[in-house]
Amino acid sequence: LMNMIIMSGIPVQYMETPTEYEAALQDEYRREHGPNASLPNQADCNLSSIAASDLLEELKDSVRSEAESDCLGSGEDVVRNTAYWSINAWSDGFERAGLKKKKKGCWMITIDFINPDGNSTSNQHTHVVALGRSNASHTAAVNHVLGQIVDLRKRTRRFCGITGKWIYTSIGLLSYSTDRVERSALLMTGHLGTFGMRSHWAAGMNELRLPVCNDCFDDIANNFQNNPTPTFANTVCPRACCDRWDMGSATASTTELPKHYPKNRPNPDTGDAPKFRTVFMEEVKPYRQHFDWLVEGVTFAYKNACSTNRSTMWFKQNVRDFLRSMGVNKEVQDNVCRAAAAFKANPNNSLQFIPQLWLLGIPMHRFINSPMHLLFHGIIKDIMDFCLAFARSFQKGEVFATFVNERLSELESLGLDWCKQLEVPRTYWQAENFLGLARVIPAIFGLFFEGGYIPERGAIASKSIQQMLNSLHVMISALMSPRLSKDADKIDSYIKIFLSCCHRASIKVYGPS
Numbered sequence: 001l002m003n004m005i006i007m008s009g010i011p012v013q014y015m016e017t018p019t020e021y022e023a024a025l026q027d028e029y030r031r032e033h034g035p036n037a038s039l040p041n042q043a044d045c046n047l048s049s050i051a052a053s054d055l056l057e058e059l060k061d062s063v064r065s066e067a068e069s070d071c072l073g074s075g076e077d078v079v080r081n082t083a084y085w086s087i088n089a090w091s092d093g094f095e096r097a098g099l100k101k102k103k104k105g106c107w108m109i110t111i112d113f114i115n116p117d118g119n120s121t122s123n124q125h126t127h128v129v130a131l132g133r134s135n136a137s138h139t140a141a142v143n144h145v146l147g148q149i150v151d152l153r154k155r156t157r158r159f160c161g162i163t164g165k166w167i168y169t170s171i172g173l174l175s176y177s178t179d180r181v182e183r184s185a186l187l188m189t190g191h192l193g194t195f196g197m198r199s200h201w202a203a204g205m206n207e208l209r210l211p212v213c214n215d216c217f218d219d220i221a222n223n224f225q226n227n228p229t230p231t232f233a234n235t236v237c238p239r240a241c242c243d244r245w246d247m248g249s250a251t252a253s254t255t256e257l258p259k260h261y262p263k264n265r266p267n268p269d270t271g272d273a274p275k276f277r278t279v280f281m282e283e284v285k286p287y288r289q290h291f292d293w294l295v296e297g298v299t300f301a302y303k304n305a306c307s308t309n310r311s312t313m314w315f316k317q318n319v320r321d322f323l324r325s326m327g328v329n330k331e332v333q334d335n336v337c338r339a340a341a342a343f344k345a346n347p348n349n350s351l352q353f354i355p356q357l358w359l360l361g362i363p364m365h366r367f368i369n370s371p372m373h374l375l376f377h378g379i380i381k382d383i384m385d386f387c388l389a390f391a392r393s394f395q396k397g398e399v400f401a402t403f404v405n406e407r408l409s410e411l412e413s414l415g416l417d418w419c420k421q422l423e424v425p426r427t428y429w430q431a432e433n434f435l436g437l438a439r440v441i442p443a444i445f446g447l448f449f450e451g452g453y454i455p456e457r458g459a460i461a462s463k464s465i466q467q468m469l470n471s472l473h474v475m476i477s478a479l480m481s482p483r484l485s486k487d488a489d490k491i492d493s494y495i496k497i498f499l500s501c502c503h504r505a506s507i508k509v510y511g512p513s
Contacts, residue, residue, distance in 0.1 A: 001127060002152060002171060005113075009161030010124045013114040015056045017083040024163040048400050050488065051174060051366075052086060058194050059170045062153045065229055083167050085112045086174035088369065091182065092140070093134030105134040109145055142186060143356045175366055177230050179373035187367060188355045189289065190327045194255065200364060202327030203247050203286030204255025211503040212496070213242040220497065245496045247286040254283035258321035261359070262304070267312040277326055280281035283323050290365075291358040297326045298336055298354055305340035375476060376434035381426070383472060384437065387445050387465060388425060390509055396453055401425060403453070407444045412434075438476050442469045461508040468501040 005012070014022075030037050054250050060079050067078035093107040112126040119125075130141045152171035160167050178186060180199060190196025197205045209487040212220070216237050236251065237244055243252050262279050273279060274297040276287045287293070307313035314322070319340070320333045332355060339351035391400035401424045406423040422429055437444075446469050449462040475494040 001111075001129070002169075003158055005124075006158045006167075006169070007161045011116050011162065012085050013116040015052060015059075015084045018081050018167075021163065021165070021167055024165065055086055055172045055174055056084055059153060059172045062168050063155045066155055073454070078155070078168075081168060083169050085113060085150075085169065085171055085463065087111050087171060087174040088151065088174050089145070090368070091138070091176075091178050092129075092373075093182070107132050107134040107138060109134070109141065111145075111149075122124070138186075139355075143360075146176075146357065146360055146362065148325050150362065168182060172350065173362060173366060175368050176362075177370040178370050179370055179377075181368065183367055184329065186334060187357065187364065188329050188332045189294075190324065190329050193324075194258075195284070195325055195327050196329075198247065199369065200289050201247055201286060202284075202289055202325065203252075204284060205257070206253035208242075209241075209247060209253040210243050210247070212244050212500045213237060213239065215239060216242060216244060217500050217504065220500075245499055248288060252286050254285050257284060258325055258448075260315075260317035260321040261325060262314050262318040262322055264312060267304055267307040267309065270300055270307075273300055274326070277322070287326075289327055290363070294326065294328060295354055295358050298323060298328065298332060302336050302340055302353060305336065308344070372431045375479070376431045379472070380434040380438050380441070380476075381429070383441070383468070384424070384426060384434075384445075385507075386509075387449075387469075390458075390461065390465065391448075391454070393509075394454055394458055399450055399453055403451075404444055404446045407440075407447075408437075411440065438440075438473070442473045443465075445469055461505070464501070464505040464508040468498070468505040471498040471501040474498075 025408050060510060061456065063082050064075040067075045089111050091107070091109040094105045108128050109130040110126055110128050115122045115125045129145055130138075132141060132507070133137065149171075150173075155168050156168050157166055158169050159165075176186075179233050180245075181191060183199065184191035184196070189199075190202075194204050195202050195204075216239075235244060236249060240251060241250055246252065264279065275295050276285045277297060301314065301319045304312065304314040305316075305319050316337050319337055320330075323333045335351070335353040339349075339353040342351050343348040388397060388400060404424045408423065411419055412421045416436075419439055420432050421436050422433050426433075446466050449466050454462045471494075475498040478491055478494045
């Protein structure tokens with residue numbers, strides 16, 4: 001597929017190219033777009049992010065080590081004479097709507113790469129590479145596709161149809177986006193439960209310490225007058241009474257051990273326990289998962305389960321609780337127990353218990369939440385339902401729906417492609433409808449809560465909901481902005497301010513419990 005794309009002359013936004021090849025691309029681009037046109041730079045194509053810079057360095061390291069091992073001369077010369085570009089993968093299942101929903105849907109994986117012309121809907125830049133039933137296991141297909149993507153890192157000679165020249169390329173995976181449920185299944189990590197509430201983290205949630213305290217929230221709100229873009233980065237609560245939404249802070253709260261967490265001395269032949277998951281600890285500390293850590297953990301559990309010494313051996317419940325504290329899902333737990341039982345029955349048996357995906361060398365942080373699912377089918381939908389439920393608690397549900405629908409219908413009558421609306425309560429809303437609502441939610445929902453429709457006893461809660469709506473709008477605007485989306489500290493701050501407003505609104509509406 002990659003050979004066909006380059007050979008066919010489909011334009012690709014490279015992260016870095018050899019000087020002479022970049023000049024040839026520039027000449028061809030000007031022939032296509034006019035004598036004064038210039039190739040978009042990396043910033044215009046969203047390749048100046050930290051993630052893209054990290055990927056570029058990974059590809060260069062791979063090309064450099066490959067050149068040195070194959071004795072191709074100076075590794076640096078080979079690195080400079082290679083063109084680098086990135087691809088993105090996405091997978092999801094599709095269900096039929098309405099009465100046909102029980103019938104089998106489909107599932108697919110697509111890959112796409114950045115179009116230098118800026119056309120994100122180009123049919124030349126997105127390709128379906130796997131298709132199957134949504135209710136079937138997709139592990140084999142995902143492993144196969146990702147294995148091939150990893151092979152694309154190798155420096156390969158390809159013919160470029162744009163310049164008519166042979167070039168060496170190295171291609172890497174910048175991101176793999178899915179919804180939260182599919183990503184948990186894909187990565188073989190826990191989904192919800194005690195230690196899987198947050199993706200990519202093995203940690204329990206302390207609902208009292210994790211959110212910002214009232215004093216910290218007041219400090220942040222007051223700072224907005226002098227600094228409209230405050231940062232939470234590297235900050236701690238001066239009163240040490242909250243974690244400021246930072247699960248990795250030195251003061252982050254811990255969780256009690258699972259009931260059967262192993263506490264006996266491990267077999268000395270099993271090696272060291274993974275970081276923050278020793279057998280002698282008394283509480284579970286939050287830890288950001290990565291594949292090397294998970295591999296170390298399941299290997300450690302397997303070796304202890306294989307022990308025949310009853311003073312050091314781990315039973316099934318010990319293995320399960322140990323791996324559960326690391327955020328490993330039940331399928332991997334079962335595989336470890338099954339492999340250990342097979343080894344005890346016959347030492348020549350060696351069943352595979354480490355997921356193949358963990359061994360491919362792709363960093364875990366490359367697997368991200370799809371914005372469509374997280375922001376629109378997730379956050380916007382839940383905020384919409386929250387506001388409607390609050391209005392209904394005062395017998396104002398129909399008034400709220402009428403107020404909102406009148407304004408949404410006026411917007412819909414304008415025929416705006418970027419603000420397509422349906423009626424409230426939501427029925428068959430799609431991502432584009434939630435996206436359109438996100439653009440106007442403070443103006444429409446906020447006007448309702450300012451309009452005196454809610455009785456006086458709900459005034460404080462109404463004010464908190466308005467704060468939540470405004471912070472939501474700012475957060476999504478920043479996330480979707482091509483200018484701000486590269487400033488990780490600002491994005492982090494906007495997200496945590498929104499979470500704080502959500503937490504406060506929830507307390508005002510439902511109480512502190």
